[in-house]
Each structure stands twice: as C-alpha cells, then as structure tokens.
Amino acid sequence: MKDFSKAGMSFAMILALLLAPFMPTAVYAQSGASATPKIEFEKYTLPNGLEVILHVDRKLPIVHVNQWFHVGSANEVDGRTGFAHLFEHMMFQGSKNASRDYLKYVEAAGANLLEGGVNGTTSNDRTNYFATVPSGNLENLLWVESDRLATLPEALTKENLDNQRDVVKNERRQGLENQPYGRWFKIMGETAYSEGHPYWHPVIGSHEDLTAASEDDVREFFRTYYTPNNLSLVIAGDFDVEATKRMIEKYFGTIPAGPPLERPAKGMPKLDGERFVKVNDRVPLARTYLGWHMPGYFQPGEAELTLVATILTDGLSARLNKALVYDKQLAANVNSFTFGRNLTGSFVLFATARPDADLGEIEKIIFEEISRLGKEGPTQEELDRAKTKWEFNFIAGLERIGGFGGKADLLNQYNTFLGDPGKFEEDLARHRKVTVDGVKDAVSKYLDTENRVRMHFVPERSGRPSDVAIDRTQEPPLGGDRPFNAPEVETAKLENGMDVFVVSKPELPKVAVALSTRAGAVADPAGKAGTAALANRVMRRGTDSLSALEIDEKLGNLGTSIGGGAGRESGGLSMEVLTRNLDSALEVMADIAINPSFPDEEFDREKKQTLDNLAQAASNPNSVANRVAYMLAFGKDHPYGRPTGGLPGTVQKITKADLVAFHDRYWKPGSSALVFVGNLSLQEAVAKAREHFGSWSGGSAPAVNIPAANSDAAGKVYLIDRQGAAQTVVNHILPGPPRKSDDYYALSLANTVYGGGFGTRLNLNLREDKGYSYGVFAFPNFMSRDGIWLASGGVQTDKTKESAVEFVKELKYIAGEKPISNEELETARKTRVRGYAQQFESYGRIAGQILSLWLEGLPMTELQQEPEELNKLQLGAVNAVAQKYAKPDGTALLLVGDLSKIEQGIRELNLGEIIILDVEGNPVAK
Incomplete structure (x- = not known):
C-alpha cells in the first residue's frame, strides 16, 4: 500500500485500504419511481489477453486509468510472504524508459496525490494501480503505465530493491506495530486459517521474508504475474474512444502474454470450536x-x-x-x-x-x-x-x-x-x-x-503480442491542458441572516448538505477546552421533539446520518442523502441545530465517551504529536493552541450548563452558512432552507478575540516518551500566515516543493533516498489570525538521529541554502494546476471548499481564480515567501518515540535546548 496522507496512516485508514475492494461500494441505483441509470461501457480483449474496459464520463476534463492485476498475497509461497506488496512498491521505482520515479511523471501530468489521484494497493487477491490526469495527458500516462509492464525487470537494481524493502518495513512499523490494536488483522488471519492457507499470512509479509527477497525472486514474480493476460485495464472519463483504442494497441498490444495461471480454490474453511x-x-x-x-x-x-x-x-x-x-x-x-x-x-x-x-x-x-x-x-x-x-x-x-x-x-x-x-x-x-x-x-x-x-x-501492565514494434524510449509529450472552470456557486441570504450556497449537479439523485457556524473551539470557555466539540456531540443526541434513538431511527430509514464536529474556528453538521429524502432529512438537521435539548443522560454518556476517546488518542503517537505541535506553536492557553477535543482534565470540568450556554451564544443564523451540492436548483434550495431554517432567530454570534501567538518554543527540541515504539514520529513546527495573507498562494507552491506530495524534497530524501520512513510530508494550515506549517512523518527508531539531521537540512535548504529552482517551481505549478479539477469530483469536498471560503470572508470566485493566481507567481516571490517562514531559528522540533533508544542521539546533535514533555504537552522533570 502507498499512503500519501498528511500525518501518517491511522488504524481506520489501514482498515479502509485493506477492505477497499470488497466494501459495498457504489453503483448508480435508485429505488422507487426513478429508473436505475446505466453505467455504459465497452469491453474487449487484445490478442495478448489484456482485457480493456472503456467508460466515458464527460463531467470533468479528466481521465482515469485503473489497472487490476489478479495477484495478491494469496499467490505467495512459503518463505516469500509480502512479495505482492513489495512488488507494488517496486512498480513506483521507474522502468527502463520512464526511468525517473513513477510519481514524478504522473504528478507532472497532473495527478493530484492529495485528492487521491494516484495510488496503488495490494490485497489478498489483487494488486491495483490507478492515476487520474487531465484528459490531454492520457497518452503520456499510457506510455508510462505500459513501460512499467513491459520493461520494469530490466530497470530493477539491488539499490532500488533494498530501498523499497526498507520502506515496506517502515510501513509495517507505522501501520501495524506502532498503532494501538494494529496487530489485530495479522493475528486474526493466523488464527482463523491454518498455516499454508492463502489467507493465513498478512499482506505486508514478515520482516524475515522481506529481507530474504532477492532481485531474481522479484523478477520471477513479475514475469509470472505482471502480464497482459493477468491484467484488467479500465479507462474512464473524458476521452476519445477510437483514439484511445489506438493508444492502447500501440503501447500495450506489443507486450507478450505470460504463462497461464492457476487460481487458488474457493472454499470456506471450518473451525472446530472457538x-x-x-x-x-x-x-x-x-x-x-x-x-x-x-x-x-x-x-x-x-x-x-x-x-x-x-x-x-x-x-x-x-x-x-x-x-x-x-x-x-x-x-x-x-x-x-x-x-x-x-x-x-x-x-x-x-x-x-x-x-x-x-x-x-x-x-x-x-x-x-x-x-x-x-x-x-x-x-x-x-x-x-x-x-x-x-x-x-x-x-x-x-x-x-x-x-x-x-x-x-x-x-x-x-x-x-x-x-x-x-x-x-x-x-x-x-x-x-x-x-x-x-x-x-x-x-x-x-x-x-x-x-x-x-x-x-x-x-500491558508493564512495558500474447502484436507483430508491430514500438520505440518505447520516446516519451509522448504532455497534451495541452483542457480548460476547466470550477463550478459556479450561487448564493442567497435568508431573512434571518443565514447565507445559502448552491452548486447544482444533476448527475446523481443525491444531495450533500453542510451547515457551518462560527461555533469552533476558539470559543471554548477558559479552562474548558473541548466544550464546542462536546456540545456538537450532545446536540445530535436529542431535541425538544426527538430523542437520540428517534433521531437515529428516522435518519436510518432515510438512508443517511447526520455527522458533525467542531474545528478550531467553526462547528457544524453535514449529511448526504437521496434527493427524494432531502426534505425529511433537512427537518431533522434543522431541529438539531435550532432545538437541541441536551438531555442529562446523553450529556453524561457523551462526556464519558469523549474521555474514553481521549484515552485512546493518548496512546496514538501521531495524535499526540499533532496535538502538542499546536500547543508549542501558539502557546498552551492560546485559542489555536488548545486541543479542539480538549484534554481529560478540561473535559471533566464541562457541565451541561456550559453546553447550553455555548449553543445559545454561538449557534446563530446570522453567523451560519448552509451549502447544498447536488440534484437541485438555487430556487429549490432556498425554498427548502427557508422552510426548515427560516424560523431560526437570534441574530449573530459575538466575535472571538484571537490574540497573537504566545510561544517561546522556537529553537528548542521537545521529546515525548513512548516506550517500545517501533517508530519515532517527527514534527518540524514552522510558523505560517493566515488564509487571507498575500503569501497564501506562494507558500502553497513552496510547500508543494518542500513536502506537499510524493515527489517532494522531504519525502524523496527520507523515504526514497534513505529508506528511513514510509512517508514524510509537509502541510500548512491557514487560519483566520495565524497559520502553522508542519513537516511530519514516522521514521524507524534506530534512524531517528539521522532523520532529525535530514529534517533540519531540508529546512535550511528551503530557507535559502538551496533555494527553489525554476524547474522545481514549474513542476509544482503544473502539479497544482493540472490536479485542480480533481478537487471537484466529490459533492462533500465541494461543500467543504465553499465553507472554507465563507469562514474566511473570501468571495466564491476564489474557486475560479486559484489556477490563475498560481500561474502568475514568479520564482523570486515564491522563494521570498519560503524564506520568510522557514527560518531555522524560528522553528521547533518535536519527537514522539522511545526515549531510551533515541534521546542520547538527539542530544548529541546539539540542535537546541531539550525539553521532555508528557503526552499532554506538560514539562516532565528529569
């Protein structure tokens, strides 16, 4: 598996990836009066056995290439477990003619990693690879993909194999060994199946088998399973069918078929007892x-x-x-x-x-x-x-x-x-x-x-092929970018001050609805961090007319649920629902927002649940590192420094009266926005908003004063002990600007070079060059008063000292010792602009972007202007902004790991005063 997340892979993410091919995922379907829309496709087979499926969808100027190889861990033999997954990693290392790292090609072609535009995963039964690019770059992508299939064994080197072996081991440490309950899936397989069953061993394999893998082993695995007759290729999106057929024949038709394959027999094993x-x-x-x-x-x-x-x-x-x-x-x-x-x-x-x-x-x-x-x-x-x-x-x-x-x-x-x-x-x-x-x-x-x-x-209480040959050495040029216009956002305002935003998308019989208020954690009362979050939870557990169970049953009957939460500067509710059920679901959402009753028993229950969740978060090193990073950046008592979910001590102090007062003060129509994205018009949306929210009164919420950051963490190194940790989580904490800053777009591009993707300085260094990590990324968070720029990743424990050196080196480079080059800038710019359309596939994602602009008081035209703003930035301006915020003496370094193994090495680096903290960010005497 490959993970391009911001701060590492959570248990839920691992589970989602493991189950992705078998979850009850979607198809156009609607019961009732409406007919089920058809998914039109064409399937054909090349002489070499490659099965091709073409599906045209012109809603966005993008095209998606999806490949499934019918091989997974179930095809592995004893002593060579983890091969299918290891080879998935090798497929990203470059081939004979596309010799650079694969992701450099697809990012240059416009694949948006952060929007899920490219990835590869391995399961027991299949390995898949997919990439989404602007339609004009389909031929380039097909060249890269076919070259992997045709020539990868020729490009395999011992160095690449050793590197990816280390990366996979770090993935195992990060996703399985360093997460609470992370080993359950491995143990379940080894217990439920007898040794030798195809599902007995975990997909990721063992450290020992990964170490034993040789270049010849990997080549043999490729020649057996990475063949056209073992591949299903889907092209979906906005493309010319006949031209695409010619491309597929050109690039894939010349690759010879592989040997016929036997499939493991289907059948359910029996357990004799527990x-x-x-x-x-x-x-x-x-x-x-x-x-x-x-x-x-x-x-x-x-x-x-x-x-x-x-x-x-x-x-x-x-x-x-x-x-x-x-x-x-x-x-x-x-x-x-x-x-x-x-x-x-x-x-x-x-x-x-x-x-x-x-x-x-x-x-x-x-x-x-x-x-x-x-x-x-x-x-x-x-x-x-x-x-x-x-x-x-x-x-x-x-x-x-x-x-x-x-x-x-x-x-x-x-x-x-x-x-x-x-x-x-x-x-x-x-x-x-x-x-x-x-x-x-x-x-x-x-x-x-x-x-x-x-x-x-x-x-724990202690511690087949065409006769026509092609020249694969010639990379097809990237095509001209097709014009993309972000969807128009229509706006209205209700008489009570509530803003209404609508994006009409008639493709599916569903609507996404999001309600946002300025009821975020910055408004938490002093000493009671977590109030906004707890209020949001309890609100959804009862109104003046509906109990918690009645809310759940009513929404369940409509095929939906209402989610919610409180971030630093906003709180809200959201749902996605079939269009035919929209009115009934809106009735419940409005009732929750306007008439929460905060029942005593629900308050007690949700407070206990919150404390349980905080206890679990305290055992997750990524959660601890992220939470403490904000404390260090802004100050523990600063509105941005307080954890949005609170701490055990602050949550214990929260009373029901606090929640009622918080709702009465901050959940106001004049400080709220309602977004509809889906199968309805502006007129329909306004009518529904007025029907269900028009009676909401109360004006606007008072503004929250957010002072300047109050932190003295710069220049210091902070360590948090997690005994027995298989990895160390490293956070490099840099200052950042607010969202309205003139530096916003320049810093976004600088981050795309520094750590905002796979082929970035940080990740190429620590993952691809050194093999110390499964992934290291950087991401700025722009808020209304200030911002934060975090570089973060998990590194193997015995390489913590060396990794810290590389974090500091890359910071100094971006700060001026190695300024961003024109080539890096152009690559970053093309990556951001070409990948922009992919942000508008998901209804919920569109709603989120609208609300982010509303919260900052920015016009909706920002959605259309972003590519233009990125395109006009000059190299000098981007470097100046990078150097403005990436000041080595203005940053803090935070590490969460086993101090008995890492502390001495960090002290030897003399990076600054070292302070030991507990999991809540409090200094620990030592």
Whole structure:
C-alpha cells in the first residue's frame, strides 16, 4: 500500500485500504419511481489477453486509468510472504524508459496525490494501480503505465530493491506495530486459517521474508504475474474512444502474454470450536475482536451478512450499539463489517470496553443478540433501514470516476473476480432481494456458532503480442491542458441572516448538505477546552421533539446520518442523502441545530465517551504529536493552541450548563452558512432552507478575540516518551500566515516543493533516498489570525538521529541554502494546476471548499481564480515567501518515540535546548 496522507496512516485508514475492494461500494441505483441509470461501457480483449474496459464520463476534463492485476498475497509461497506488496512498491521505482520515479511523471501530468489521484494497493487477491490526469495527458500516462509492464525487470537494481524493502518495513512499523490494536488483522488471519492457507499470512509479509527477497525472486514474480493476460485495464472519463483504442494497441498490444495461471480454490474453511487469543499490548482500553468464516464475494449469503453488520452496529439504534454503548454503557464503541474476499469471507465484530467494564459481559450480550437474530430474524423495519443505507452508499460512491470505490474501480472489481464488469444491476438486486428469513438463516448458519475466533487486546501492565514494434524510449509529450472552470456557486441570504450556497449537479439523485457556524473551539470557555466539540456531540443526541434513538431511527430509514464536529474556528453538521429524502432529512438537521435539548443522560454518556476517546488518542503517537505541535506553536492557553477535543482534565470540568450556554451564544443564523451540492436548483434550495431554517432567530454570534501567538518554543527540541515504539514520529513546527495573507498562494507552491506530495524534497530524501520512513510530508494550515506549517512523518527508531539531521537540512535548504529552482517551481505549478479539477469530483469536498471560503470572508470566485493566481507567481516571490517562514531559528522540533533508544542521539546533535514533555504537552522533570 502507498499512503500519501498528511500525518501518517491511522488504524481506520489501514482498515479502509485493506477492505477497499470488497466494501459495498457504489453503483448508480435508485429505488422507487426513478429508473436505475446505466453505467455504459465497452469491453474487449487484445490478442495478448489484456482485457480493456472503456467508460466515458464527460463531467470533468479528466481521465482515469485503473489497472487490476489478479495477484495478491494469496499467490505467495512459503518463505516469500509480502512479495505482492513489495512488488507494488517496486512498480513506483521507474522502468527502463520512464526511468525517473513513477510519481514524478504522473504528478507532472497532473495527478493530484492529495485528492487521491494516484495510488496503488495490494490485497489478498489483487494488486491495483490507478492515476487520474487531465484528459490531454492520457497518452503520456499510457506510455508510462505500459513501460512499467513491459520493461520494469530490466530497470530493477539491488539499490532500488533494498530501498523499497526498507520502506515496506517502515510501513509495517507505522501501520501495524506502532498503532494501538494494529496487530489485530495479522493475528486474526493466523488464527482463523491454518498455516499454508492463502489467507493465513498478512499482506505486508514478515520482516524475515522481506529481507530474504532477492532481485531474481522479484523478477520471477513479475514475469509470472505482471502480464497482459493477468491484467484488467479500465479507462474512464473524458476521452476519445477510437483514439484511445489506438493508444492502447500501440503501447500495450506489443507486450507478450505470460504463462497461464492457476487460481487458488474457493472454499470456506471450518473451525472446530472457538480459538481464543490474548494479546497484551500498549493500548488504553481492552477490546475484543470476534471473527467468523462466511461466504466470499458475491457468493450466496454474503449480501445477507453485509446487511447484518448494519443491523448490529450501524447507528445509535443498531442492536449492539444500543445495548452496549447507549443503554448499558459498557463499551466505548462497537463495530462490525464483512470482508468478502475472493476465496472466502470473514465477518468481524469488535467492541472496546469502557474503563472497568468486563469483556466477558460485553461478549455475553453480543452472543445473545446474535443468537436472537439467528432465531427470530430482524424486524422488517430494521431490514429496510439496512437496505436503504446500503443503497445510498451504492450511489454515493460513484461521485468519483476514479479513486477507491469509484466507477473505474468497481468495473475492474466486477471484471477481475466475476468476469463481467456489468454486474451493477445484479449487485443492487441481490441486496434488494434479501428477506427477513434470509437474514435469519444466514446468521444461524454462519454466526450463531462457537466456531469462531475470539481475541482480547488488554492493556500491558508493564512495558500474447502484436507483430508491430514500438520505440518505447520516446516519451509522448504532455497534451495541452483542457480548460476547466470550477463550478459556479450561487448564493442567497435568508431573512434571518443565514447565507445559502448552491452548486447544482444533476448527475446523481443525491444531495450533500453542510451547515457551518462560527461555533469552533476558539470559543471554548477558559479552562474548558473541548466544550464546542462536546456540545456538537450532545446536540445530535436529542431535541425538544426527538430523542437520540428517534433521531437515529428516522435518519436510518432515510438512508443517511447526520455527522458533525467542531474545528478550531467553526462547528457544524453535514449529511448526504437521496434527493427524494432531502426534505425529511433537512427537518431533522434543522431541529438539531435550532432545538437541541441536551438531555442529562446523553450529556453524561457523551462526556464519558469523549474521555474514553481521549484515552485512546493518548496512546496514538501521531495524535499526540499533532496535538502538542499546536500547543508549542501558539502557546498552551492560546485559542489555536488548545486541543479542539480538549484534554481529560478540561473535559471533566464541562457541565451541561456550559453546553447550553455555548449553543445559545454561538449557534446563530446570522453567523451560519448552509451549502447544498447536488440534484437541485438555487430556487429549490432556498425554498427548502427557508422552510426548515427560516424560523431560526437570534441574530449573530459575538466575535472571538484571537490574540497573537504566545510561544517561546522556537529553537528548542521537545521529546515525548513512548516506550517500545517501533517508530519515532517527527514534527518540524514552522510558523505560517493566515488564509487571507498575500503569501497564501506562494507558500502553497513552496510547500508543494518542500513536502506537499510524493515527489517532494522531504519525502524523496527520507523515504526514497534513505529508506528511513514510509512517508514524510509537509502541510500548512491557514487560519483566520495565524497559520502553522508542519513537516511530519514516522521514521524507524534506530534512524531517528539521522532523520532529525535530514529534517533540519531540508529546512535550511528551503530557507535559502538551496533555494527553489525554476524547474522545481514549474513542476509544482503544473502539479497544482493540472490536479485542480480533481478537487471537484466529490459533492462533500465541494461543500467543504465553499465553507472554507465563507469562514474566511473570501468571495466564491476564489474557486475560479486559484489556477490563475498560481500561474502568475514568479520564482523570486515564491522563494521570498519560503524564506520568510522557514527560518531555522524560528522553528521547533518535536519527537514522539522511545526515549531510551533515541534521546542520547538527539542530544548529541546539539540542535537546541531539550525539553521532555508528557503526552499532554506538560514539562516532565528529569
């Protein structure tokens, strides 16, 4: 897997990537009166066996290339685990003719990494690669992709192999070994399957097998599995079909077919009784994982069990959430999902115990509820609600042409595993046809049994080819950029002062709605950090007319839920819903915003949940580093320095009265904005806004005074101990400007050179050149009064000292010792401008951009002007801004890791005064 996130890979992200090809992702579908829209495609096969699928979608001037190789960890042999994933990494190292790092080519062509425009992932059953570029650059991308397939073994070197082996080991440390509960998936596989089963070992492999991999081993793996007859290629987006066919024949048609392949046999293994595993780990709260074998992808019973997961744990009124989290308050959270892999599937359920709760008692309730569901089945209402939620997700996923779960991905998923990319209607129909009896039978057969895995995590108490040859050495020129205009934002204002923004997009029968207020964490009362966040949580748990369970059930029946949260300067609510259900869902959203009742029992429950979440965050080194970085940058008591979710000590002080007062003071229509993106017009949106929010009164919220930063952290080094950590998280903390600053666009370009992507100075140094890290990135956060510029990444523990040297060196370079070159600037500019359209695929992403501009008082025309602003910046101006903020003596360095292994090396560097902090940022006497 490759991760281009800002601050590392969380447990949820790893889980999402592992499950991405098998999640109930989307297809155009709508029940009721509307017909199901068709996903038109053409499939054909080249003489060498390459299967090609073409899908035209002209909503944006972009094209997506999606490749699925039918090989994963299930194809690996004993002693060579992790090969499929290691080879995925090697595919990014450059080929014979495209000899530079792959990502340099696709970024130059306009792939937007931060918008998910390029990636590659490995699962048990397949390895995929995808990239999205402006339509004019399709031929260039096809040349790069085909050259990888045709020549990569010729370009393989021992140096590249050794480097990527180290990168993969760091990925394992970051995603599996250095995360709370991170080992559950590995242990579940090793326990549920017998040694030798294709799913027994983890996709990422073992350190020992990775070390043993030779160049010849990797070449042989490539020649066996990276062949045209083992590849499904999807081209989706805005392109000329006939011209594209000619390109595919030119670049892929000459590559010879590989050997015929045998596939592992499908079949569900049997467990004879329960297999129990106890894991002592650095976790804050005990957690149980339960796993059962179930039918694989698209096999009978899989759809039923997918809906069972929704019935059990999706939403507050779901059976186990209600019992364990809401009523008895034994669990901090409970979740379940199906993992419908190609050979066989798994049903996994996990619950995190609250402090002092007993895992045995939690499991007893889980097993009783599963048994009851297996004997009685669900109610029809429960089943209908689960179907509606699944159908909405099925539609929502196809906002995107590419990316995880987009149309191209689903076409390839169906084609690779089922041999037919046109399984959309069948997939929808099999879920719609699920019955109460069908669910009952599936639960009884697969879940209501002791043939399962039970795992406890408990806190540690100590420590074929064409005859025509082509010249692959000639890189096709990048095409002319097709014009792109950001969507027009229409505006209106209600009589009560609420701003309304609308972007009409008729492609899908859905609407994204976002409500934002100026009720952010900067308005938290002194000593009570976390008030805004807790108020937002409790608001969604009851109104004057609806209880928490009634809200959940009503929204569930509409196939949606209302999310919310509080950032530093704003708080709000959001949802995405089928157009036919918009009015009913808006009614609930408005009720929550205007009439929250803050019930006593919900306040107590959410406060406890918040404290549990803070305890878990304190065991996550990335969370700790990010939270403390803001404290150091602005000062612990500064509105920007206080953690938005609070700390245990501040949350404990918050009362219900504080939440009521906060809502009354800051949730005001005159300080709020309502955004609609989707299948409706401005007139329709304004009418709905007026109907549901027009009665909201109260004027505007008072302005919050945000003083200048009050910090003396510059020039110092801060260390936080995490004993036994497999990695050290390094944060280099730089000052930044506010969003309205004239420096905004120049710093954005400077960051694109420094650390804002894969082919940047920081990441190429620490990941590609040194192999110390899985990824190091930099990202500025522009706020209204000030900003912060963070460079961050996890590095292997035994290379912490060397990594710190490289962080400091790269800072000095960008600060003037090695100014940004004209070539770097032009590459960064093209990357940003060519990748700009990809920010407008997702309805929710569009809504977020609108609200960011509203919050800063900027005109909506900024959406259209950004490419122009980036294009007119000169090199001198960009270097001047980089040097203005990247002052070596004006920065602080923060490291979170095992101090028994890293402290001495850091002290030897003499980078500044060293201060030891605890996980809350308080100095520790030593």
